[in-house]
Structure formats: structure tokens, C-alpha cells
Amino acid sequence: MPEPILIPSAEAPPARRLPGDLAIWFFILAEMLAFAVFFSAYAFARASHVEEFNLYQQTLDRNLGALNTFLLITGSWFVVLAVQAAHQDKGPAIARNILLGWLCGGGFLVVKVIEYSAKFGAGISMSTNTFYMFYISLTFFHFMHVILGMVILTVLWVQARKGVYGSHDAHGLESGAAYWHMVDLLWIVLFPLVYVMR
Amino acid sequence: MQFKSQAVAKPYFIAAIGLFVGQILFGLILGLQYVLGDFLFPAIPFNVARMVHTNLLIVWLLFGFMGGAYYMIPEESETELFSPKLALILFWTFLIAGALTIVGYLAVPYATLAELTGNNILETMGREFLEQPLPTKLGIVVVALGFLFNITMTVLKGKKTSISIVLLLGLWGLAVFFLFSFYNPVNVVLDKFFWWWTVHLWVEGVWELILGSFLAFVLIKTTGVDREVIEKWLYVIVTLTLITGIIGTGHHYFWIGTPEYWQWWGSIFSALEPIPFFAMTVFAFNMVNRRRREHPNKAAVLWALGTGVMAFLGAGVWGFLHTLAPVNYYTHGTQITAAHGHMAFYGAYAMVNLMMISYAMPILRGRAANSNKSQVLEMWSFWLMTVAIVFITLFLTAAGILQVWLQRVSDAPLPFMVAQDKIALFYWMREWAGAAFLIGLIIYIASFFVGGDEKEAA
Numbered sequence: 145m146p147e148p149i150l151i152p153s154a155e156a157p158p159a160r161r162l163p164g165d166l167a168i169w170f171f172i173l174a175e176m177l178a179f180a181v182f183f184s185a186y187a188f189a190r191a192s193h194v195e196e197f198n199l200y201q202q203t204l205d206r207n208l209g210a211l212n213t214f215l216l217i218t219g220s221w222f223v224v225l226a227v228q229a230a231h232q233d234k235g236p237a238i239a240r241n242i243l244l245g246w247l248c249g250g251g252f253l254v255v256k257v258i259e260y261s262a263k264f265g266a267g268i269s270m271s272t273n274t275f276y277m278f279y280i281s282l283t284f285f286h287f288m289h290v291i292l293g294m295v296i297l298t299v300l301w302v303q304a305r306k307g308v309y310g311s312h313d314a315h316g317l318e319s320g321a322a323y324w325h326m327v328d329l330l331w332i333v334l335f336p337l338v339y340v341m342r
Numbered sequence: 343m344q345f346k347s348q349a350v351a352k353p354y355f356i357a358a359i360g361l362f363v364g365q366i367l368f369g370l371i372l373g374l375q376y377v378l379g380d381f382l383f384p385a386i387p388f389n390v391a392r393m394v395h396t397n398l399l400i401v402w403l404l405f406g407f408m409g410g411a412y413y414m415i416p417e418e419s420e421t422e423l424f425s426p427k428l429a430l431i432l433f434w435t436f437l438i439a440g441a442l443t444i445v446g447y448l449a450v451p452y453a454t455l456a457e458l459t460g461n462n463i464l465e466t467m468g469r470e471f472l473e474q475p476l477p478t479k480l481g482i483v484v485v486a487l488g489f490l491f492n493i494t495m496t497v498l499k500g501k502k503t504s505i506s507i508v509l510l511l512g513l514w515g516l517a518v519f520f521l522f523s524f525y526n527p528v529n530v531v532l533d534k535f536f537w538w539w540t541v542h543l544w545v546e547g548v549w550e551l552i553l554g555s556f557l558a559f560v561l562i563k564t565t566g567v568d569r570e571v572i573e574k575w576l577y578v579i580v581t582l583t584l585i586t587g588i589i590g591t592g593h594h595y596f597w598i599g600t601p602e603y604w605q606w607w608g609s610i611f612s613a614l615e616p617i618p619f620f621a622m623t624v625f626a627f628n629m630v631n632r633r634r635r636e637h638p639n640k641a642a643v644l645w646a647l648g649t650g651v652m653a654f655l656g657a658g659v660w661g662f663l664h665t666l667a668p669v670n671y672y673t674h675g676t677q678i679t680a681a682h683g684h685m686a687f688y689g690a691y692a693m694v695n696l697m698m699i700s701y702a703m704p705i706l707r708g709r710a711a712n713s714n715k716s717q718v719l720e721m722w723s724f725w726l727m728t729v730a731i732v733f734i735t736l737f738l739t740a741a742g743i744l745q746v747w748l749q750r751v752s753d754a755p756l757p758f759m760v761a762q763d764k765i766a767l768f769y770w771m772r773e774w775a776g777a778a779f780l781i782g783l784i785i786y787i788a789s790f791f792v793g794g795d796e797k798e799a800a
Contacts, residue, residue, distance in 0.1 A: 165574075167574045167575075167577065167578050170578055170621075171578055171581060171582075174582055174585075174614075174617055177614065177617070178585070178586075178610075178611075178614055181610050181613055181614065182610055185606060185609070185610055189606075270601065270603045271601045271602065271603065277602075277603045277606065278606075281603065281606065281607065
């Protein structure tokens with residue numbers, strides 16, 4: 145892995161160290177801004193369609209949503225364990241935990257596909273109404289991010305298997321982990337907002 | 343110059359500047375026709391002048407991109423160009439085809455041109471910016487493929503850097519999306535839908551990659567900042583550009599008959615489109631501030647900083663001004679669009695080409711940088727043209743706001759032409775600003791011929 149270029153030098157006090165690369169943080173902030181704009185648009189649209197939003201929110205499967213929340217949080221936990229294992233030089237645990245995190249992501253996708261097929265099977269589309277437009281747009285946009293996160297985890301897994309990460313260098317692992325946590329965090333906002341809040 | 347074959351860039355740059363002059367002259371004719379409707383009529387009607395103005399812009403920018411790529415790629419790949427001869431053949435092919443097309447626009451009525459050039463075989467003409475006759479369109483494809491072959495082969499046989507990969511991505515994207523200019527369905531909604539795949543995905547997608555790549559190249563050369571730092575910025579900018587730009591196409595789908603969700607998708611993603619441009623501005627200033635050497639070519643650095651700022655203002659800010667669906671409902675197709683178009687094209691694409699020319703031309707002429715006298719003149723031209731475009735943009739924005747108000751918002755909306763008469767004052771002021779721009783351009787050209795004797799050490 146190349147040396148970190150954009151983070152404070154190694155002499156900086158450890159408390160101020162930014163895990164991962166500054167570039168990934170810049171990217172994460174941009175992604176979160178995109179979701180923030182989307183969430184604001186949702187709130188803005190809901191304000192003028194409160195009854196419609198409340199009515200159709202009832203049709204969403206909250207149990208599957210909760211299951212997915214559980215899957216993503218667990219996935220994030222495994223990725224945390226992977227980073228810790230790297231700092232403690234526990235080689236095999238790094239790849240194993242990344243794989244477990246990846247499987248949680250895979251589980252999320254499966255559950256989401258089950259949910260989508262029920263909705264699309266019922267003839268619901270982006271043009272059905274404003275609520276469903278937002279439901280499909282937001283969850284699908286997030287769905288694509290889960291896939292991207294899993295691609296990143298795959299790269300991390302391959303690198304971890306090669307023994308790239310350890311206490312000497314966890315830079316790339318931390319960068320990828322930060323992105324995966326963002327995917328989780330966005331869902332933690334999205335789920336209550338779209339599925340639960342009334 | 344590190345590689346002999348980089349010299350093929352020179353005719354491309356010269357042709358680009360020549361066509362740029364033509365574009366500005368037709369811009370002035372066009373600006374005058376806004377206030378003196380029958381100026382030069384029937385020799386050059388308004389629609390023809392507009393077509394020549396916009397087509398010359400596209401063609402000179404393409405010449406600039408090709409010249410820039412021919413200059414940059416050998417240096418990045420650390421090898422001679424695959425075939426300098428092919429580059430020169432394509433140059434003359436493109437120049438002659440381009441000139442014949444313009445002559446065709448001016449010499450015969452557009453309908454006759456369509457008839458003469460086989461538009462009945464495959465109907466592609468008559469659409470804004472894609473007015474070129476079929477043979478010209480095919481010629482563009484041939485030239486683009488030959489050019490891409492030449493550039494790609496050079497990269498393949500040499501070193502592969504992030505900067506050249508991003509440039510290749512941009513140039514291949516340019517060629518691929520041009521293919522949609524051949525697709526002209528009878529359904530007007532579909533026609534418009536895919537028309538934007540060329541027009542929007544060029545200027546708010548793949549061209550931005552070319553811009554980012556050129557900017558990164560010149561910044562590495564002039565500031566001496568580590569390649570790794572510059573490349574990391576380039577990656578972030580490219581990703582942001584693609585995320586916001588591709589779905590941002592939605593801001594063209596508000597009122598053309600597409601599903602309503604485009605109003606949300608288009609608004610949300612185009613609200614984010616200023617971000618990559620802002621990142622580019624920060625990038626340019628940050629790198630110049632962290633420079634490790636004082637490059638003798640101050641003019642090129644000025645163009646680099648200028649393109650960052652003006653692209654952000656013109657494309658980012660002036661674009662965002664009217665991309666939210668509820669705003670666009672009122673501003674669609676008014677002078678607000680023209681204001682945005684002028685500053686965005688100048689800031690992003692004219693300036694990045696001028697930056698590349700400014701950096702490369704002295705080296706192609708055998709010196710690291712032009713004489714002080716020549717650079718001072720070039721910087722004057724920078725400020726004159728840039729300030730002129732700022733005023734053109736401001737006057738058109740004022741005209742646009744008034745137009746929206748008089749024609750669409752007020753309680754007693756006026757007919758189009760009546761509203762046009764009432765905003766004529768702003769069109770006159772725009773024309774004067776345009777004249778100032780032409781003076782800037784003349785000074786720019788003069789800077790090539792001044793003080794060449796007192797060479798700086800190469």
C-alpha cells in the first residue's frame with residue numbers, strides 16, 4: 145500500500161489521527177451530502193402530502209426493514225473486529241471478519257430483493273405516487289451503495305488474505321471500513337425516516 | 343519538448359484559435375441581430391449565425407482537446423506518439439470537413455444542404471448543436487476513431503498514468519456518446535431524451551474528465567507538487583463528476599414528456615453538480631499554493647487558476663441557479679440559460695484549452711515560457727476576455743430575469759417579442775461586452791508575435 149499522503153504526519157498526537165485516507169472521507173462527506181439532500185427532499189415532499197405518506201408507509205414491510213437494520217449493524221461490527229484484528233496483528237481474523245461483514249451485506253441484498261419483488265409484483269412503480277417514488281428512489285440508491293460497499297469489502301478481503309494489513313499498515317483497510325460504516329449509517333437514518341416515522 | 347512527435351499538437355492549437363476567432367465574430371453578428379433583427383439578412387439569417395456560432399465552438403474545442411491530448415499523452419506515456427503521420431492526416435481531414443460544413447451552412451439554405459448531403463438516407467439533421475450534415479457526422483466519427491486509436495496505442499505501448507487513463511476515459515466517452523447523434527426517433531420525447539445523451543453527457547460528464555486530466559497535467563508540470571497528491575484529487579473529482587453528472591441529466595427531463603420522478607432526481611442530483619467544480623477550484627489553488635518551484639510560465643498558471651474559478655461560477659453556480667424543477671418551470675429556455683451557457687463554456691472548456699495552449703505552445707516553439715513582454719500581454723487578454731464574459735453573463739442574467747418576469751410571472755404576461763423589445767437595453771450592453779471580448783482575443787493572438795526574441799532559458 146502507498147504511504148498515506150493527505151493525512152497528518154506520523155508525529156501528530158495519536159488522538160488526532162484520522163483513520164483511513166482523507167480522500168475517502170471527502171468522498172464519504174459528498175455521499176452523505178447527496179443523501180442529506182435526498183432526505184430533505186423527502187421531508188419537503190411529505191410536508192405537503194402527509195396523509196398520502198402515512199397511508200402508504202403502512203404498506204411497507206417493517207419487519208424486513210428491521211431485519212436489514214440488524215444485518216447492516218452486525219456487518220459493521222464484523223468490520224470493526226477486522227480493523228481491531230489488524231491493529232493487533234491477528235492475521236487470519238482480519239480476512240474472516242471481512243468475509244462475515246460481506247455476508248451480512250449479501251443478506252441485506254437478499255432481503256431487499258424479496259421486499260422489492262413483493263412491491264413490484266403488486267404493480268408499484270416510481271410513477272405510482274410521490275411516496276412510492278421516494279421509497280423506491282431512496283432504497284434503490286442505498287441498495288447500489290451496499291453493492292459498492294461489498295465490492296470494496298471484496299478488495300479488502302483479497303488484500304487481507306495476501307497479508308497486506310497489520311499494525312504496520314491498516315490504512316487501506318480503515319478507508320474501506322469507513323465507507324462500509326457510512327453505508328450502515330445511511331440505512332440507520334433511512335429506515336426510521338421512510339418505514340417508521342409518522 | 344521531450345518527444346519529437348508532440349509537435350503534431352501545434353497545427354491543432356493554431357486551428358483551434360482560428361476557429362475560436364470565427365466563433366466570436368459570429369457571436370457578435372448574432373448579438374447584433376438580437377437588437378437589429380434584419381442585420382445581414384437575408385445573407386446570414388439569425389438561425390444560420392447561431393448554428394455557425396455554436397458549431398464553431400464545438401469544433402474548436404475538439405481541436406483543442408485533440409491537440410492537448412497529442413501534446414500530453416507522449417509526455418505522460420514517456421514514449422513517442424504511435425503515429426504522428428496519422429495525426430496530421432486526421433488534422434487536415436477534420437479541418438477541411440469542418441470548413442466545408444461551415445461553408446455549406448452559409449452558402450445554401452439549410453433544407454437544401456440537407457437534401458444535398460443525403461439526410462433522406464439517415465435523418466440526423468435539424469437538431470440543436472447536432473445540425474451537421476450526415477457526411478460531416480460520419481467524418482467526425484472517423485476522425486475520432488483514428489485519433490482514439492492513435493492515442494490509445496501510445497498509452498498501451500508506454501507508461502500508464504492515472505492522468506492519461508482519465509483522459510482516455512473522457513475521450514472514449516466523447517466518441518461513444520456522439521453516436522447518439524445518429525439516433526433520431528420519430529417520437530419527440532425519445533428524440534429529446536437521447537439527444538441529451540450527446541449534449542449533456544458531453545459537457546457535464548466526459549468533457550469534465552478531459553478538463554480534470556488537462557488541469558492535473560499542467561498543475562504537475564508548473565507546481566512540482568507530487569504526482570500522487572494530484573492524482574488522488576483527480577480520482578475524487580472524477581468520481582464526484584460521474585455521480586452528479588450522469589444522473590444530473592435529469593434536469594433536462596423536467597418538461598419533455600418523461601415521468602414525473604425526473605423532477606426529483608434531476609433537481610437533487612444537479613443540486614450536487616457544483617461540488618466537483620468546487621473541488622476543482624480548491625484543487626487548483628491548493629496545488630499552486632503548495633508549489634515547489636516557480637515555473638517561468640506564469641500565464642499558464644493564471645489560466646489554470648482561472649479555469650477552476652470560472653468553471654465553478656459558470657457551470658456550478660449559474661447552472662444550479664436554474665436546475666431546481668420549481669425554478670426551471672419559469673426559467674426554462676430563457677436568457678438565464680444563455681447566461682449559464684456562455685460562462686460555463688468559456689470557464690470550463692475555452693479556458694482549459696487556452697491553458698493547455700499557453701503551457702504547450704512556448705515549449706513547442708522551443709522555449710520553456712514566453713518572454714515577459716509576451717506573457718504580460720497574454721495576461722491582459724486573460725483579464726479582458728474573462729471580465730468581458732462575466733459582464734456578458736451578468737447582462738444576460740438580468741435580461742433573463744426580466745424576461746421571466748415580463749413574459750411568465752407577472753399578472754399580465756407579455757408576448758415573447760414584446761418582452762424582447764423591453765429588454766433590448768441589456769442585449770446592447772451584452773454586445774459591447776462581446777466587443778471587449780473580441781479585443782481581448784485579438785490581444786491574445788498578438789501575444790504570440792511579441793517579444794519572441796528575448797527567449798527565456800529552456
